[in-house]
Each structure stands twice: as C-alpha cells, then as structure tokens.
Amino acid sequence: MKKTLLILLAIPFIAQSQTTTDSAFIKQASDEIFTNGKAYDLLRQLTKQVGGRLAGSPQFAKAITWGKASMQAMGADTVYLQQCMVPHWVRGKGDNVAIVETNKKAVNVSLDALALGDSYGNGKPVVAEVMAVKNFDELEKRKDEVKGKIVFFNYPFNPTYIVPGRAYGESGVYRHSGASRAAKYGAVAVLIRSLTEATDNNPHTGAMKYDSAFTKIPAAALGLQDADKLWELSKASSVKVSITMHGKQMPDTIGYNVIAELRGSQFPDQYITVGGHLDSWDVNEGAHDDGAGVVHTIEVLRALKALNYHPKHTIRFVLFANEEDGLRGGTKYADVAKAKNEIHLFALESDEGGFTPRGFGFSVSDAQYRKVLAWQPLFVPYGGGDFKRGGGGADIGPLAAKLKTPMAGFNPDNQRYFDIHHARSDVFESVNKRELLLGAINMSGLIYLIDQYGL
Amino acid sequence: MKKTLLILLAIPFIAQSQTTTDSAFIKQASDEIFTNGKAYDLLRQLTKQVGGRLAGSPQFAKAITWGKASMQAMGADTVYLQQCMVPHWVRGKGDNVAIVETNKKAVNVSLDALALGDSYGNGKPVVAEVMAVKNFDELEKRKDEVKGKIVFFNYPFNPTYIVPGRAYGESGVYRHSGASRAAKYGAVAVLIRSLTEATDNNPHTGAMKYDSAFTKIPAAALGLQDADKLWELSKASSVKVSITMHGKQMPDTIGYNVIAELRGSQFPDQYITVGGHLDSWDVNEGAHDDGAGVVHTIEVLRALKALNYHPKHTIRFVLFANEEDGLRGGTKYADVAKAKNEIHLFALESDEGGFTPRGFGFSVSDAQYRKVLAWQPLFVPYGGGDFKRGGGGADIGPLAAKLKTPMAGFNPDNQRYFDIHHARSDVFESVNKRELLLGAINMSGLIYLIDQYGL
Numbered sequence: 001m002k003k004t005l006l007i008l009l010a011i012p013f014i015a016q017s018q019t020t021t022d023s024a025f026i027k028q029a030s031d032e033i034f035t036n037g038k039a040y041d042l043l044r045q046l047t048k049q050v051g052g053r054l055a056g057s058p059q060f061a062k063a064i065t066w067g068k069a070s071m072q073a074m075g076a077d078t079v080y081l082q083q084c085m086v087p088h089w090v091r092g093k094g095d096n097v098a099i100v101e102t103n104k105k106a107v108n109v110s111l112d113a114l115a116l117g118d119s120y121g122n123g124k125p126v127v128a129e130v131m132a133v134k135n136f137d138e139l140e141k142r143k144d145e146v147k148g149k150i151v152f153f154n155y156p157f158n159p160t161y162i163v164p165g166r167a168y169g170e171s172g173v174y175r176h177s178g179a180s181r182a183a184k185y186g187a188v189a190v191l192i193r194s195l196t197e198a199t200d201n202n203p204h205t206g207a208m209k210y211d212s213a214f215t216k217i218p219a220a221a222l223g224l225q226d227a228d229k230l231w232e233l234s235k236a237s238s239v240k241v242s243i244t245m246h247g248k249q250m251p252d253t254i255g256y257n258v259i260a261e262l263r264g265s266q267f268p269d270q271y272i273t274v275g276g277h278l279d280s281w282d283v284n285e286g287a288h289d290d291g292a293g294v295v296h297t298i299e300v301l302r303a304l305k306a307l308n309y310h311p312k313h314t315i316r317f318v319l320f321a322n323e324e325d326g327l328r329g330g331t332k333y334a335d336v337a338k339a340k341n342e343i344h345l346f347a348l349e350s351d352e353g354g355f356t357p358r359g360f361g362f363s364v365s366d367a368q369y370r371k372v373l374a375w376q377p378l379f380v381p382y383g384g385g386d387f388k389r390g391g392g393g394a395d396i397g398p399l400a401a402k403l404k405t406p407m408a409g410f411n412p413d414n415q416r417y418f419d420i421h422h423a424r425s426d427v428f429e430s431v432n433k434r435e436l437l438l439g440a441i442n443m444s445g446l447i448y449l450i451d452q453y454g455l
Numbered sequence: 456m457k458k459t460l461l462i463l464l465a466i467p468f469i470a471q472s473q474t475t476t477d478s479a480f481i482k483q484a485s486d487e488i489f490t491n492g493k494a495y496d497l498l499r500q501l502t503k504q505v506g507g508r509l510a511g512s513p514q515f516a517k518a519i520t521w522g523k524a525s526m527q528a529m530g531a532d533t534v535y536l537q538q539c540m541v542p543h544w545v546r547g548k549g550d551n552v553a554i555v556e557t558n559k560k561a562v563n564v565s566l567d568a569l570a571l572g573d574s575y576g577n578g579k580p581v582v583a584e585v586m587a588v589k590n591f592d593e594l595e596k597r598k599d600e601v602k603g604k605i606v607f608f609n610y611p612f613n614p615t616y617i618v619p620g621r622a623y624g625e626s627g628v629y630r631h632s633g634a635s636r637a638a639k640y641g642a643v644a645v646l647i648r649s650l651t652e653a654t655d656n657n658p659h660t661g662a663m664k665y666d667s668a669f670t671k672i673p674a675a676a677l678g679l680q681d682a683d684k685l686w687e688l689s690k691a692s693s694v695k696v697s698i699t700m701h702g703k704q705m706p707d708t709i710g711y712n713v714i715a716e717l718r719g720s721q722f723p724d725q726y727i728t729v730g731g732h733l734d735s736w737d738v739n740e741g742a743h744d745d746g747a748g749v750v751h752t753i754e755v756l757r758a759l760k761a762l763n764y765h766p767k768h769t770i771r772f773v774l775f776a777n778e779e780d781g782l783r784g785g786t787k788y789a790d791v792a793k794a795k796n797e798i799h800l801f802a803l804e805s806d807e808g809g810f811t812p813r814g815f816g817f818s819v820s821d822a823q824y825r826k827v828l829a830w831q832p833l834f835v836p837y838g839g840g841d842f843k844r845g846g847g848g849a850d851i852g853p854l855a856a857k858l859k860t861p862m863a864g865f866n867p868d869n870q871r872y873f874d875i876h877h878a879r880s881d882v883f884e885s886v887n888k889r890e891l892l893l894g895a896i897n898m899s900g901l902i903y904l905i906d907q908y909g910l
Contacts, residue, residue, distance in 0.1 A: 434870040
C-alpha cells in the first residue's frame with residue numbers, strides 16, 4: 001500500500017518533470033534553429049541554383065544530387081537513394097493563348113496562360129469559339145453547344161472559406177478533369193480559371209488527367225485578370241481564341257527518393273519518417289511547394305545532430321521523388337517498407353508551404369490523438385499549438401494506406417499559399433526566414449516527442 | 456423555487472442561443488469582408504496615392520483629406536477632424552554615409568543609412584574615426600576613448616525570441632537614446648545597427664530623442680549587411696566614416712485626428728473606440744505601419760454598415776494623427792475625452808501590421824478578462840483565438856492612462872513585422888489581401904461583442 005501511494009504520488013512529479021525536460025529540449029532546438037539554422041540558405045540553393053525541378057527533368061536530377069550532398073553534410077548516419085520510375089512530362093517551347101476575334105472582328109489580345117501539367121499539345125494553333133461556363137452543371141445543360149468549341153471553365157475560388165485549402169479542394173476538379181469532361185461532348189481545348197484568389201495575373205498550373213475514353217485536348221490555366229477579361233468578353237459577344245501548346249508525355253524515367261537516417265539506439269528497426277517532396281513544377285522555383293518541406297526536413301536532421309540528440313528509434317528524413325504528377329516516390333517508399341515488413345511508428349510531412357506555423361493535423365487513432373493532445377501546450381509558445389484531427393501528406397499517404405502508419409501534416413498558416421501555389425510567383429523571395437525556421441522548430445519538437453514516447 | 460429552477464435551466468439555453476447568434480454574426484461579417492471588403496483597395500490608395508506621411512508633411516495633410524472622405528463614403532453617421540499640434544521633422548535632401556578611410560588608406564565605400572527620426576544634421580560632413588561597441592556597457596567601460604569619434608552601436612536583434620517584438624523592446628534604447636549617451640562623452644555622431652533581423656540591407660529609421668544636457672549630434676541607422684561590414688572593418692583596423700545629414704526640427708504645425716462615428720441607439724454617450732494611426736515614416740509607404748490599422752478601422756466601419764448593424768453604444772473610428780514621433784493625436788483624443796467627461800467603455804487599436812491574425816492582447820481587469828475569455832472560442836475559426844493579457848496600442852494608451860479605459864491591441868502574427876518596420880520595404884506589396892481582411896474580420900467580431908455585452 002505504501003508502495004502504491006508512493007507511485008501515485010510520484011506520477012504527477014514524473015509528468016511534471018517530463019514536461020519540463022521536453023519543454024527545455026524544444027527551447028534548445030528553437031535557440032539552435034533560430035541562431036544557426038541552415039534552412040533558409042539551403043532553400044536559396046535549391047531555388048536559385050537548382051530551380052524548378054519537375055520529375056524527369058535535368059533539374060530534378062540535379063536536385064537529387066543536391067539533396068544527397070546536403071543531408072550528408074548535416075551528418076546523417078547514412079544517406080541513400082531509393083530508385084523509382086517517374087513520369088516525364090515536358091512543357092515544350094512555351095504556351096501561347098490569345099483572343100483572335102471578338103464580335104466577328106479580328107483582334108490580337110495575348111492572354112497569360114500555362115498548360116496544365118501532363119496535358120497535350122501538338123504545337124499547332126487550335127482556333128475556335130469560346131464557350132464560357134461557370135461549372136460542370138452548366139456544361140451538362142449546354143452539352144449540345146460544346147462541339148468544336150474551346151470550353152472555358154470560370155469556376156471561382158470561394159473567397160469565404162477561412163481555410164483557402166477548402167476552396168482548392170472544391171475547384172480542383174476543373175483542373176483535374178475539365179479537359180475530358182469537355183472532350184466528351186466534342187470540345188477542342190479547355191481553359192480554366194486558375195485555382196487561386198491572387199491579386200496578380202499569374203496563371204497556376206498543376207496536374208490534370210485525361211480520361212482515356214475521350215480525345216486528349218489541350219488544357220491551360222488563365223490568370224484571374226485574364227479569366228475575368230475572357231469571361232466578360234464572351235458574355236458580351238462571340239469570342240475566338242487561339243491556343244498553341246507543346247506539352248508532351250515522354251516515357252517514364254528513373255528518379256529517386258533521397259533518404260537519410262539517424263540510427264535508433266534502442267529500436268533501430270522501428271522507423272519514424274519526416275519528409276517533403278523534392279520535385280516541383282517547372283515554371284517556378286518551387287520555394288513553398290515544396291522547397292520549404294525539403295529544407296524543413298533537412299533542418300530537423302541538422303538540429304537533432306547539432307543538439308547531439310541520439311534517437312531511440314531510427315528517424316528517416318525523406319525527400320520524396322514525385323508528388324506533383326504521379327506520387328511515385330511516396331508509393332515506392334511504402335511499397336519497399338511493406339515488402340521488407342518494416343515497422344513504421346509515425347510519419348510527418350511538410351507540404352503546405354514555409355509560412356508561419358499554426359499546428360499539425362493528425363490522422364491517428366482516438367487513443368493516439370489523446371496522447372498527442374497532451375503535448376499540445378508545448379507547441380503553443382512556438383505558434384504551432386493548433387492540433388487538428390485529419391491531415392498528413394500526399395507522399396506519406398501510401399504508408400498510411402498500406403502499413404496503417406499514423407501520420408501527421410505540418411500546418412502553416414494557409415492564407416497566402418494559393419496566391420503562389422503552382423504559379424511563377426512561388427519563388428525564394430516569397431519565403432520569410434523566421435517563418436521558415438519556426439516551422440522546423442515545431443517539426444523538431446514533434447519528432448522528438450514521438451521518438452521519446454511513441455504513440 | 457420553481458421560478459429559480461426555471462431560470463437556472465434557462466441560463467444554458469440563453470448562453471447557447473447567444474453564442475449561436477454571435478457566431479452567426481461573425482460569420483456574416485466574415486463573408487461580407489472576404490467578399491466585398493475594401494481594405495485592400497483602400498490600402499492601395501493610401502500607400503500609392505498618398506505615400507509616406509510623416510506628421511507635419513504635405514502627404515500627411517493629404518492623408519487627412521483621404522481619411523475623412525473614405526470614412527464619409529462608408530456611411531458613417533458623422534466624420535469630423537480633431538485638431539492637435541504635431542511635430543514637424545524633415546529629413547532634408549538625403550542622408551549620406553560612407554567609409555572614407557580604412558587602415559589609414561583613403562577609400563570610398565557608400566553605406567546605406569537613414570537618419571533617425573527627429574535627429575539633427577547641418578548638411579556638412581562629419582568625418583571621424585569609428586568606435587564600434589556592442590552595447591552601453593562597452594561604451595561606459597571605454598568612455599575615455601569616445602571624444603571626437605563616431606560611435607557605432609552594433610547591438611544585435613536577439614534572434615531567439617519567439618516574438619520578435621521582445622527583441623525590438625530590448626534594442627530600441629540604442630535608437631532612442633544612443634546619440635545622447637555617446638554625446639555625453641564627446642562623440643560627434645552615432646550610427647546604430649537597425650532594429651531588425653531582415654535578410655536585406657535596408658536601414659530602419661524610427662524616433663530618437665536628444666537629452667537636452669548634451670550636444671545634438673547626427674544619428675543614423677545602418678542596414679544589417681552594412682552594419683556587419685563596418686563592424687568587421689573596425690575590428691580589423693582603424694576606420695574613418697563621413698556622415699552628412701540634413702535632419703531639421705521645424706516648428707510644430709497643425710494636424711488632425713480623423714474621427715467617424717456610428718451613433719449608439721441605446722447609449723449614444725458611451726463610446727467604444729477602434730483605431731490605428733494615419734501618420735507613417737517618410738521613407739516608405741507605411742503599408743503595415745500603420746496603413747493596415749487605418750484600413751482595418753475603416754473596414755470595420757464599412758462592414759457594420761453593410762450588415763445594417765445598429766450599435767447600442769456609439770462606436771468611434773479614429774485615425775490618429777501622430778504616433779511615430781510624438782503621440783500627439785492619441786494624447787489629444789484622451790485630453791478631449793477627459794475634458795468632456797466622456798464615458799469610454801473600451802478601446803481597440805491595430806498597430807502591429809496587416810499580417811495573419813493571432814489574437815488580441817487585453818489590458819483589462821480580472822473580471823473583464825474572464826468575460827472576454829468566454830468569447831475566445833468564437834475567434835478560433837478566424838485565426839484570432841490567442842487571447843493574452845497585456846497589450847493595447849500607443850494611440851489609445853493615453854485613454855487607458857487618463858480615463859482608465861479598458862483596452863486591447865489586435866495581434867497579427869509578428870514574425871515578418873520587424874523585417875519591414877520603418878524601412879523602405881514597408882510597401883503595399885508586402886501586405887497580403889486575405890491576411891489583411893482576416894484582421895478586419897476578427898476586429899469586427901470583438902467590437903460587436905463589446906457593443907452587445909459590454910465589459
């Protein structure tokens with residue numbers, strides 16, 4: 001009885017003392033990262049020296065070499081490449097969209113457009129009348145008018161959602177499936193309103209997919225100012241547009257996940273994964289998407305080494321090969337893990353940009369969520385205390401699906417993300433140093449706690 | 456007894472129903488502001504058509520006219536000007552700082568510098584050897600070396616504070632008092648390291664004050680890259696610098712607070728104040744500081760009118776005259792309120808930039824804080840749920856001091872603020888539309904709740 005009492009009395013003390021230790025560790029990580037953090041310099045290298053790095057491109061090959069060398073320089077126990085086949089789409093020599101006729105009169109008004117990723121173009125102008133529709137409902141109602149037209153989907157990004165990601169989720173289907181939905185009724189090309197609320201006129205690209213049942217027609221995104229212009233014009237009179245695209249799907253090629261490890265001292269065969277994706281779109285520097293996640297990942301590795309932290313479990317730092325148009329890297333990683341019967345405790349991804357932290361979204365069991373919620377106060381001082389249910393990352397999704405690995409996504413503030421997402425404006429200059437580092441601080445804290453206490 | 460029971464049973468219902476109504480009102484305000492908000496367009500006007508607007512300048516006069524017209528256009532019941540005398544400092548024809556000698560050899564290395572606000576310069580070069588010190592302690596220890604030198608305070612902005620405002624508070628004394636602290640021992644000019652962690656080389660100006668006991672010597676801020684350069688050089692060898700400043704304090708001139716009112720339906724003589732300051736530094740567009748606070752204030756007015764909200768208390772929307780180098784506007788506002796025996800329920804200021812919202816800081820009693828804490832969940836969906844004790848704003852400070860008015864400050868995320876604060880880079884382009892609007896949404900919610908339920 002005395003012993004029991006002693007244990008009971010000891011519990012709050014242990015809990016308190018653990019909290020103090022944990023809080024002190026996170027503060028050390030914070031001081032280390034804010035004082036000596038390399039994430040910002042690494043991001044400058046990746047964006048300015050490597051640049052846009054679509055899977056299959058020469059820049060992507062350069063990024064792999066850069067990623068491997070960077071993680072080696074940070075003192076990982078081992079760094080290796082995991083081969084996987086990746087798609088290889090090339091934009092070709094530029095996208096050209098112009099209004100060539102309004103109200104039966106010849107004009108030449110250039111529109112700023114970007115071919116959607118994986119879309120097709122034979123380099124010859126497609127010239128046709130525009131049929132502007134708000135959404136798929138309108139397309140279906142007016143399907144008899146579609147034949148021979150260029151369908152323009154002007155579906156707006158809903159401004160009233162507090163989290164703009166919700167608007168992205170809703171309008172994404174026009175980018176993804178708009179081409180084949182229109183080709184079904186005989187459209188010769190499609191244009192879409194970019195998935196953004198940005199105040200500039202940059203078009204936003206991103207992956208699309210053809211339904212093999214229908215003709216592959218050119219598909220491009222317009223910036224908002226040009227989308228508004230085309231909408232107004234085509235509501236007032238007949239408008240003819242010329243679209244010249246050169247997009248081409250090349251044979252799949254070899255790519256790699258870049259994987260670094262800090263070997264676990266107690267459970268070397270149990271894995272915690274933290275990562276982001278190394279590929280980006282071709283038209284920008286992929287600074288927020290997902291250069292930020294890449295350098296977050298490397299910074300967590302750097303900070304743990306700098307603090308002389310010896311993890312209990314093996315921590316894997318993974319730069320995934322091909323998120324944007326195929327998810328081949330994440331799929332490969334999960335397939336290999338499953339084939340090897342690996343034990344994966346947890347996976348964390350940063351693929352929402354390098355903005356100021358808000359928190360994490362967890363796809364875990366009820367019991368696991370109660371456990372992580374107890375850690376939430378440790379993150380409040382660092383701006384990352386918003387712990388939500390649901391979330392993860394595209395690249396770690398296959399691990400969660402195939403191995404039932406609990407996962408989480410790092411959630412930075414979302415307000416600015418879709419202004420630059422997949423647009424030319426996603427460049428190094430749009431990333432703030434302190435915000436970027438603060439993300440790595442929160443991620444380091446979570447990885448540390450998972451390693452210490454499991455889930 | 457039955458009656459008591461009925462009342463007790465009714466309380467949760469009323470509370471629940473109130474919460475639902477309140478939550479619905481804030482959602483309406485959110486939809487209205489995200490859909491029809493004018494804050495971003497107003498900010499473009501203020502920054503691009505008016506520009507930098509230091510108190511006493513012609514641009515400041517233009518800003519007053521613009522502010523009055525803008526609030527009239529939003530449908531305020533009344534808009535009027537409240538006269539107050541403001542300081543009138545002019546920078547003159549440019550600031551010039553260059554390294555002219557290193558290690559006894561003539562050189563000419565231009566440094567990017569800005570005279571501190573209210574500092575003095577007679578337009579003639581001050582050429583002297585640099586004495587670089589880390590802080591006041593070092594200055595005091597080496598006071599015998601100071602005579603005839605240009606003292607360079609290279610006190611760093613502490614990178615480890617999570618809230619950079621804390622580093623600003625700590626290093627601000629070098630900008631404010633550095634000149635006279637050095638003049639006391641015979642220095643002929645001072646340079647300071649800018650109060651920032653920015654990755655660029657922009658110098659950051661801001662108010663300083665001379666101690667009348669000592670000579671008024673020129674004082675300027677250097678950007679961080681130049682500060683690092685000067686520090687390295689002066690540690691390696693003797694360095695001579697030439698400083699030419701033209702700062703001049705003109706006689707005080709007439710300025711105005713711009714005040715709009717929505718008249719209270721039940722308590723017209725009880726006031727709720729919401730405001731920001733109309734003046735800015737001369738070298739930038741004053742976009743975050745405090746163009747954001749100005750347009751937040753006007754947007755709250757616009758949204759309440761658009762929602763056809765009839766306040767119980769009179770709400771005053773105040774664009775204060777002179778925060779940056781005198782606080783004359785805020786002081787005048789409080790003095791008039793006190794002289795008229797006005798009843799002021801609450802004051803809210805936005806003067807921390809137009810970044811994504813985090814919450815509010817309250818300078819209120821314990822009981823009042825418990826009351827506002829009960830509203831906190833209503834702000835969580837809008838990113839503004841971080842309710843802290845302590846805070847307010849410089850301009851409403853005199854009201855709190857002289858009338859004991861409870862006050863709060865709107866707290867946006869602080870990570871980017873000191874990168875652009877008082878620097879040329881505080882321009883319209885550094886403000887994000889959604890983040891700006893989201894600030895106005897949170898402020899509208901708080902003003903509504905205070906008006907409905909008091910404190």
